[in-house]
Amino acid sequence: MAALRVLVGVKRVIDFAVKVRVAPGGAAVQTQGVKHSLNPFCEIALEEAVRLREAGAAAEVVVATLGTKASQETLRTALAMGADRAVLAELAEGAAAGPREVAVALAALARRLQPQLVLLGKQAIDDDCNQTGQILAAILDWPQGTFASRVSLEPGAVQVQREVDGGLETLRLRLPAVLTADLRLNEPRYATLPNIMKAKKKPLEVVPAADLGVPAGPPRLRLLQLQEPPPRAGGEKVESVESLLGKLRHAGRI
Amino acid sequence: MALRAGGRWARPGSALRGRCSGPRRAGDAPRHRHLREALRKIIDKEINPFVDKWEEEGQFPAHKVFKILGQAGFLGVDKPTEYGGMGLDFSYNIAVAEELGNVRCGGIPMAIGVQAGMATPALTRFGSHELKKQFLVPTIAGDFVACLGISEDGAGSDVANIKTTAVRKGDEYVINGGKMWITSGSQADWMCLLANTSKGPPHQNKSLICLPMNLPGIHVAKKIDKLGMRSSDTAQIFFEDVRVPCKNLIGEEGKGFTYQMLQFQEERLWGVATALTPMETIIQETIDYTGQRKVFGQPVLHNQTVHFRLAELATEVELLRSLLHRAVALYVEGNDVTKFASMAKLKAGRLTREVTDSCLQFWGGMGFTNEVLVSRFYRDLRLMSIGGGTDETMLSIICKYMDILPRK
Numbered sequence: 001m002a003a004l005r006v007l008v009g010v011k012r013v014i015d016f017a018v019k020v021r022v023a024p025g026g027a028a029v030q031t032q033g034v035k036h037s038l039n040p041f042c043e044i045a046l047e048e049a050v051r052l053r054e055a056g057a058a059a060e061v062v063v064a065t066l067g068t069k070a071s072q073e074t075l076r077t078a079l080a081m082g083a084d085r086a087v088l089a090e091l092a093e094g095a096a097a098g099p100r101e102v103a104v105a106l107a108a109l110a111r112r113l114q115p116q117l118v119l120l121g122k123q124a125i126d127d128d129c130n131q132t133g134q135i136l137a138a139i140l141d142w143p144q145g146t147f148a149s150r151v152s153l154e155p156g157a158v159q160v161q162r163e164v165d166g167g168l169e170t171l172r173l174r175l176p177a178v179l180t181a182d183l184r185l186n187e188p189r190y191a192t193l194p195n196i197m198k199a200k201k202k203p204l205e206v207v208p209a210a211d212l213g214v215p216a217g218p219p220r221l222r223l224l225q226l227q228e229p230p231p232r233a234g235g236e237k238v239e240s241v242e243s244l245l246g247k248l249r250h251a252g253r254i
Numbered sequence: 255m256a257l258r259a260g261g262r263w264a265r266p267g268s269a270l271r272g273r274c275s276g277p278r279r280a281g282d283a284p285r286h287r288h289l290r291e292a293l294r295k296i297i298d299k300e301i302n303p304f305v306d307k308w309e310e311e312g313q314f315p316a317h318k319v320f321k322i323l324g325q326a327g328f329l330g331v332d333k334p335t336e337y338g339g340m341g342l343d344f345s346y347n348i349a350v351a352e353e354l355g356n357v358r359c360g361g362i363p364m365a366i367g368v369q370a371g372m373a374t375p376a377l378t379r380f381g382s383h384e385l386k387k388q389f390l391v392p393t394i395a396g397d398f399v400a401c402l403g404i405s406e407d408g409a410g411s412d413v414a415n416i417k418t419t420a421v422r423k424g425d426e427y428v429i430n431g432g433k434m435w436i437t438s439g440s441q442a443d444w445m446c447l448l449a450n451t452s453k454g455p456p457h458q459n460k461s462l463i464c465l466p467m468n469l470p471g472i473h474v475a476k477k478i479d480k481l482g483m484r485s486s487d488t489a490q491i492f493f494e495d496v497r498v499p500c501k502n503l504i505g506e507e508g509k510g511f512t513y514q515m516l517q518f519q520e521e522r523l524w525g526v527a528t529a530l531t532p533m534e535t536i537i538q539e540t541i542d543y544t545g546q547r548k549v550f551g552q553p554v555l556h557n558q559t560v561h562f563r564l565a566e567l568a569t570e571v572e573l574l575r576s577l578l579h580r581a582v583a584l585y586v587e588g589n590d591v592t593k594f595a596s597m598a599k600l601k602a603g604r605l606t607r608e609v610t611d612s613c614l615q616f617w618g619g620m621g622f623t624n625e626v627l628v629s630r631f632y633r634d635l636r637l638m639s640i641g642g643g644t645d646e647t648m649l650s651i652i653c654k655y656m657d658i659l660p661r662k
Contacts, residue, residue, distance in 0.1 A: 077291070190296055190326050191292045192325065192326045193327025194327050
């Protein structure tokens with residue numbers, strides 16, 4: 001189990017508590033001046049990696065992200081939570097990336113760093129894609145264990161319990177493997193002040209995204225339009241089934 | 255999407271909220287950013303969900319909360335690393351204080367202030383290594399709850415007039431007397447006690463002693479039933495022939511008054527820092543409420559008297575913040591900021607009353623209930639003009655620095 005390296009992919013997203021607004025133009029969300037933080041599922045993935053290292057099952061935790069310069073802050077938070085070093089695959093200001101672009105960058109890093117385990121959050125809370133882990137596993141041709149709610153390492157393999165529609169499924173995957181973390185995998189720790197100060201000195205490497213093979217140009221997924229849901233209108237109580245049917249017909253719903 | 259319950263405080267959405275809680279406002283140092291975010295998480299998860307309950311119960315669980323904060327490193331931010339502190343400068347303390355303003359009451363930040371900044375500075379600077387190991391280390395770690403025993407029933411502003419005595423008998427001090435207004439007094443493991451240790455001039459006959467609170471003869475007479483700060487227990491304590499080893503003396507006998515005076519600047523700047531965010535929160539919640547509360551067909555907020563007043567108050571909050579940051583920057587460079595600290599404390603005492611009073615009025619009937627935050631801060635922040643140095647004391651200090659105080 002010596003020298004087992006874990007690569008954790010994280011994403012900088014708008015903080016979950018912020019009320020998000022559509023930017024003028026209707027093609028994007030307002031991000032200027034809005035609080036961002038580490039994606040909660042990525043936090044859970046990172047926590048799991050740090051616990052593996054603390055238990056002696058892993059030797060090093062490397063955290064990586066594909067993003068603009070602002071993502072460095074997110075990486076510092078990850079370092080404060082216990083990652084050993086960080087890599088920023090840097091995008092130019094204003095450039096966008098989707099799951100495929102992120103997977104390409106992480107695959108290149110995986111080939112470079114040779115981790116036995118790649119841990120990601122199951123999805124980001126801004127786009128809810130739930131694709132990056134799966135695409136990454138396909139590119140690398142590694143086994144995947146998504147929606148992990150329990151992870152345990154064995155020699156040369158990892159046992160992962162997955163939360164699926166039918167209940168809980170347990171798989172044993174040969175290493176190296178890609179896992180994505182679900183909500184109940186663990187409860188992430190608070191970054192303590194001593195670790196926050198230590199994190200300032202941990203290595204953070206910046207690599208241009210193009211060097212990792214991330215294609216320049218627009219992402220494969222193009223957002224056509226974004227609009228806020230219509231304001232919730234009040235409901236109406238009716239006295240009988242006939243009345244209900246009549247109202248629904250009148251409203252053109254049936 | 256909802257992730258997990260608890261932690262997130264539901265508030266009416268508003269155009270400003272994203273910006274207010276967003277990346278740090280101009281003047282907030284980038285170097286404090288991660289510290290503030292980490293502390294905010296703890297507040298949102300471990301403190302705010304329970305504040306209503308603790309306010310009703312009249313006490314918050316100090317050992318539990320301080321242990322969480324201590325483990326995360328927030329109780330010894332400017333204390334030496336040798337004793338478990340972070341060894342950072344005072345500006346980091348102030349960053350902690352400003353972030354604690356996100357707690358939805360005044361009592362808990364006040365108690366944290368005693369723990370992290372009022373009971374320990376003299377011990378840190380002048381206490382023996384042994385004494386620091388015994389008292390400072392567990393206080394920074396959050397294992398011990400500390401309290402500060404200065405004020406008495408008959409002496410508040412007039413500190414030199416305290417009557418508690420600590421008479422040397424062999425290698426012990428025998429303590430008689432009593433203390434009043436002791437924050438966390440009924441939960442504390444030890445008290446930083448100021449007592450008269452000799453006869454003589456009142457500024458030179460007092461000493462600071464580390465007093466374990468489990469000694470025979472210490473009576474926590476009552477928990478005082480207060481108008482505000484209700485989640486912070488405040489005790490009246492009596493001492494009857496309490497014996498404590500002489501080695502518990504901090505620094506030199508007779509220097510206690512001087513030692514305690516030295517930390518007043520920090521205590522006052524801390525107090526100002528904890529008051530800023532609550533004022534902003536109240537102003538914002540008032541905007542949200544009056545924006546949707548209709549009177550005679552239009553939102554209350556649309557009345558010029560309302561939105562103009564809120565603008566005035568917001569302006570004054572920013573001015574106070576600027577004075578605070580200026581004083582802190584000068585202090586960190588090694589300057590004496592007594593005058594600025596006193597000015598800031600004076601202004602904070604008055605401004606908190608103006609903000610909460612004006613905003614409560616705009617809330618109308620709802621402002622008069624216990625169901626809203628504005629009434630709680632109306633009560634809690636009223637203490638600012640009294641505790642930690644009254645407005646009148648601040649005015650005297652400023653006059654002294656302006657050289658306009660009549661000589662005796």
